[in-house]
Amino acid sequence: TGNYGLTQPTRIPKLIDSYQFVLYKNEISDRLGVPRQFSDADVEGYKNGNDALNFPNTNWYEAVVKDLSSQTRHALSLTGGGEKVNYFLSGGYLYQDGIFHNSGTNFNQYNLRSNTDAQVTDNLKISVDLAGRIEDRKYSNFDSEEIFGRTLITFPTLAAYYPNGLPGAGVEGGLNPALMATGVTGYEREKDYFLQSNLSVEWKLPFITEGLSLTGIAAYDFRFNNNKTLNNNWDAYNYDKVSGEYINLVNNEGPIDLTEAFRNYKLTTYNVRLGYDRTFGDHAIGAFVAYEQSESYDEGISAFRTGYQTDQIDQITVGGSAGLNNDGTAFQLARRNFFGRVTYGYKDKYLAEFILRRDGSFNFAKGKQWGTFPGVSLGWRVSEEPFFERSVAFINELKIKASWGRLGNDKIDAYQHLLQFNPDNGYYFGTGNDRVPGLSMGVVPNVDVTWEVADNKNVGIESSLWNGLLNVNADYFYSKRSNILLPRNASIPTSTGLNSTNLSSENIGKVNNRGYELEISHHRNVNDNFSYHVGVNLTHAKNKVVYMDEAANIPDWQRIEGHPMDSWLLYKSAGIYHTQAEVDESAHLPGAMPGDIRYLDINGDGRITSNDRIRIYDSPTPMNIYGVVLGANFKGFGVNMLWQGQGSAQQVILPQQINDNATIPVWMFEDRWTADHTNGTMPASFDRTDSKNNLVSDFWIRNA
Numbered sequence: 001t002g003n004y005g006l007t008q009p010t011r012i013p014k015l016i017d018s019y020q021f022v023l024y025k026n027e028i029s030d031r032l033g034v035p036r037q038f039s040d041a042d043v044e045g046y047k048n049g050n051d052a053l054n055f056p057n058t059n060w061y062e063a064v065v066k067d068l069s070s071q072t073r074h075a076l077s078l079t080g081g082g083e084k085v086n087y088f089l090s091g092g093y094l095y096q097d098g099i100f101h102n103s104g105t106n107f108n109q110y111n112l113r114s115n116t117d118a119q120v121t122d123n124l125k126i127s128v129d130l131a132g133r134i135e136d137r138k139y140s141n142f143d144s145e146e147i148f149g150r151t152l153i154t155f156p157t158l159a160a161y162y163p164n165g166l167p168g169a170g171v172e173g174g175l176n177p178a179l180m181a182t183g184v185t186g187y188e189r190e191k192d193y194f195l196q197s198n199l200s201v202e203w204k205l206p207f208i209t210e211g212l213s214l215t216g217i218a219a220y221d222f223r224f225n226n227n228k229t230l231n232n233n234w235d236a237y238n239y240d241k242v243s244g245e246y247i248n249l250v251n252n253e254g255p256i257d258l259t260e261a262f263r264n265y266k267l268t269t270y271n272v273r274l275g276y277d278r279t280f281g282d283h284a285i286g287a288f289v290a291y292e293q294s295e296s297y298d299e300g301i302s303a304f305r306t307g308y309q310t311d312q313i314d315q316i317t318v319g320g321s322a323g324l325n326n327d328g329t330a331f332q333l334a335r336r337n338f339f340g341r342v343t344y345g346y347k348d349k350y351l352a353e354f355i356l357r358r359d360g361s362f363n364f365a366k367g368k369q370w371g372t373f374p375g376v377s378l379g380w381r382v383s384e385e386p387f388f389e390r391s392v393a394f395i396n397e398l399k400i401k402a403s404w405g406r407l408g409n410d411k412i413d414a415y416q417h418l419l420q421f422n423p424d425n426g427y428y429f430g431t432g433n434d435r436v437p438g439l440s441m442g443v444v445p446n447v448d449v450t451w452e453v454a455d456n457k458n459v460g461i462e463s464s465l466w467n468g469l470l471n472v473n474a475d476y477f478y479s480k481r482s483n484i485l486l487p488r489n490a491s492i493p494t495s496t497g498l499n500s501t502n503l504s505s506e507n508i509g510k511v512n513n514r515g516y517e518l519e520i521s522h523h524r525n526v527n528d529n530f531s532y533h534v535g536v537n538l539t540h541a542k543n544k545v546v547y548m549d550e551a552a553n554i555p556d557w558q559r560i561e562g563h564p565m566d567s568w569l570l571y572k573s574a575g576i577y578h579t580q581a582e583v584d585e586s587a588h589l590p591g592a593m594p595g596d597i598r599y600l601d602i603n604g605d606g607r608i609t610s611n612d613r614i615r616i617y618d619s620p621t622p623m624n625i626y627g628v629v630l631g632a633n634f635k636g637f638g639v640n641m642l643w644q645g646q647g648s649a650q651q652v653i654l655p656q657q658i659n660d661n662a663t664i665p666v667w668m669f670e671d672r673w674t675a676d677h678t679n680g681t682m683p684a685s686f687d688r689t690d691s692k693n694n695l696v697s698d699f700w701i702r703n704a
Contacts, residue, residue, distance in 0.1 A: 002074040009065060009099060015663045018057040018156040019046040024669060027685035031593070046157065054241055056159040056168075060151045060663070063160035063178045064100055071096040081117075088115040100147070104140040104183020109133065123204040133194040141186030141231050150177040153662045159239070166237045166246055174236030174249040186232035186311075193224040211278030216271070223265040225300070230258050232311045256308035260316055263300030269293070282347045289340040299330035333414065336360040351379035361410035364450050365417040371451040375405030397464035404458075408451040412485055416504060419445045446504035455480040460517075473519045480546075484509025488549045509548055511565060515541030521629070532632040539625045557602060557614045566619040568652060571612060571697035572600040578678050589692050595673035595684025596692045597699050618650035620704055649704035652696060656688045 016024065022038040029036045038046075045055035077090035090113045098105030111133040118126045140147065150170065159168040160178040170176035179185060198219045205212040233256060237246040275288035303326045305319025338358040345351045355375040362369070382388050383398040392398075420442035426435035460475030485505040492503070521535030545560050558569055577583045577594045587601035589608050602612040624647040631640040655664045673680040683693045 001076075003072070005071045006068045007071060007099070008068050012061050012065065013152075014666045015059070015061070015152075016156065016666055016669045017059070018055065019043070019049070020666075020669050021156050021663060022046050024664065024672075024685045027674065028687050031595075031684060031686070052159070052163050053239065056157060058154075058156050058158060058160050060154050060156065060160065060177060064147065064151045064181055066099055066101055066103075069097045069099045069103075084119050086117045089113070098181075100181035101178065102182045104138065104181065104187060105144075106138050108136040110136075123206065125202045127198075127200045127202075129196075129198040129200075131194075131196040133192075133196075135190075135192040135194070137190040137192075138183075139188040139190075140180055140183045141188050141229055142180040143188075147177050147181050150175055150180060156663055162237070162239060162246070167235065169236040169238045169249050174234060176236050179234060179236060184232070185234045186230045188227070188229040190225070190227045192226075195222045197221070209276075211276050213275050213277075215273040215275065217269070217273075219267075219269040219271075221265075221267040221269075225261075225263040225265070227261045227263075228258070228314070229260075230256065230311060230314050232256055255306050255320075256311055257304065257306035258308060258314055258316060258319060259302060259304045261300060261302035263298060265296065265298040267294065267296040284343075284345040284348070286343040287341065289338075291336075291338055293334070293336045295332070295334040297330070297332040299328070301328040302326065331414075334362045335410075347384065349381045349384040351377075351381070353377045355405065357408075359408055359410075359451075361451075363410045363412055363414055363416070365447045368417070368448065368450040371408040371453075373406045373408050373453075375403065377401065377403035377405075395463060395465050396467055397462065399462040400460075401462070402459045403456075405456050407454045407456065409454065410451060412449075412452070412505075416443070416449045416485075417445055417447050443502055444504045446506060448507070449485065449505070450483065450507055452481065452483045452485060452507065455482070469522060469524060471519075471521045471523075473517075475517045477513075477515060477517070479513040481511045481513065482509075483507035484511060486549060490549045490551045510546035511543055512546055513541060513543040515539065515623075529635050530633070533629070534631075535629040537627045537629075540623055542623050543621075555603065555611060558611075560615060563615050563617060564619040564621070566621050567615055567617060568619075568696065568701075569613050569615055570652070571608075571695050572602060572614050573697045573699035574598045574600055575681065575699075576673055576683055578673070592692055593684075594678065595680075597683055597695070597697060599695070599697065616698060616701075618701060620649055620651045622646035622649035622704070624648045646704075650701050651704040652700050653702050654694060654696065654700055656686060656690070656694055662688075 022043050026036045026038055026043070042055070045051060046057065049055070049057055071094075073092070073094045075090060075092040077088065079086075079088050081087050092109075092111045094107070094109040096107040097103060111131070113129075113131045115129045116127065120126055142150075154171050154175075154177055158170065158176075160176065161167050167179050168176050170179075174185075196219070198217065200215065200217045203214045205214060233250050233254075236249050238249065239246055269292065271290060271292040273288055273290040275286075277284075277286045279285075303316050303324075305316055305321075305324045307320025307322060308314075308318060337360065339356065341353065341355045343351075343353045353376065357373040358370060359373065360370045379399055379401040381397070381399045383392075383395060388395075388398070421439040422442050424438050424440040426438040428434075429436050456477065456479045458475055458477045461473065463472045464470070465472070485507055486509040487503050487505050488508060489503050517537070517539045519535065519537045521533065523531070523533040525531040543565050545563060545565055548560055550559055550561070560567060560569075575598055577588075577592065577596055577598050579594055582598070583592050583594065583596075586598065587606050587608055589596075589599065599608045599612065601608060602614060605611075626645050626647070628643040629641070630643075631638060633639075655668055656662055668682050670682075671677075671680045672682040673684040686693045688694065
């Protein structure tokens, strides 16, 4: 099999051009009462836009990001065997290109799998599964966050490439994002080698009783990681308008350096399961008890050298001795679990299931390591009832289901129950100039730290209508999470000297989450050669903080309890000031002027202070996630399409908080307040130094 696909950025902000940029910067200077950054001749040159050398106009997103990136996947499989032995072999290849022009980023994956099953006797089956995978990732030495950040803050008045093809130098130090994305600045290369092995034995025990079986699994997984990062020198040029020369900044970038790291990961898992499945007339009974334990260990080393004369021999041993460094770390974890399940079905119509887990984790102190987590589910296939079959013939399948279960979470920072000491810079003793290495005490331990718990309830239906032409599944869920690990630093006075850096977390947090899932699909076989399917799905979820440590004296309107986890504490705005009279007649920040954001005095003290901030319900976590699936098959050839989206998510965007010369979005420029446009809805021109318009407020909330 094989497939080829294309990906593209879902949303790219539209930023102002170079002419709009120089106007905006000059308006900032006018409001601050300082000389303008750009002369009238400069403004006119950028406005005309016919001199790309002296007055560039660069759309940096277009210069850095491609419209489409390719990905391809190929797979080959082989199956065979006989009466006693069966095998399955497969191999695959995956390639994904980066989203940047001339990208230094790509991903290659190679995988092999072998599954062999041997029926040794009528009651004994042995299976050996082996899987290997190589993942090869290549990046620029600058990560995507840095590249996109530079794309946003690099001025449109700077050239990505000059008309003669030489690359521009960016805002500073040759940091041109169009170059940073290509990898000429250096590279990061990461290779992962995976080996997964699984030996399983299934022994049926009819000589004891029919339906009884014993299963054992032993698994060993290994991963080897190699990461190599080279920071190179590169050519980037500033153009001197006076001399007409291109000045190469390559000598300003420092020496070439190299970091290389190796790490091994090992995971062993053992599972033993005693199961029973049998049918007695209309009654189907199933049960099993199992024991599982897992242990993992990883360790790694890294080395750093600088002072390379060339990037052509990128080996640690070639680097200089000045500034060299090496490091190493190791980590291990272990878990044990006892669990079981009992199922019962009557005529495949009434269904029941009970689950019980007893989980143990290394993350907790003795006496706190084990947690018990039960669960139960019930199902009723209404469509199997005679009265339903007679009266609602078009519904072929209708199942009503409900469940309750308790789950535990131990995925927390390890060893919080132990007193930890960390290496520090040491101290000077005697008359020598060398520090003596030392240890400092870490966070105060919490010997009572234990499992976080989620109490989950669910009700739903599964249905199929008109012989499978329409399928409708719906679920409603409600989850109560408790024992969430959080620091109690908000209610503890700072005078105690305790804070988030030295105060241990406690199992004090509580959060509720509720919502629903809906899935509707249609499938039809038009004839023997052609079929198609279409489906839609929607998930709606909303969380609410029930308890989180908060200071006792904060106003009610600032508390996070009763609001989403990611809700913001921010100032409430009422548009902008259009006139000086509006400023004078309201509570305002010192120095407020027409064109500044207007904030509301929530507590009515006649001032705008931090006590006027409010808690809002919006959150960057989407409440709605939806999708559409389309597909068709004709004579063995298939085409499938998946569309996904999200809704009811908000984000605070502060356009000038990245850099004091950030390129603002067009929506912020077009309707800004000016002396000639006092009815504008956007603030007058401002930069990062502005103390009034950069406050976190609901004015800057946008749909995510």
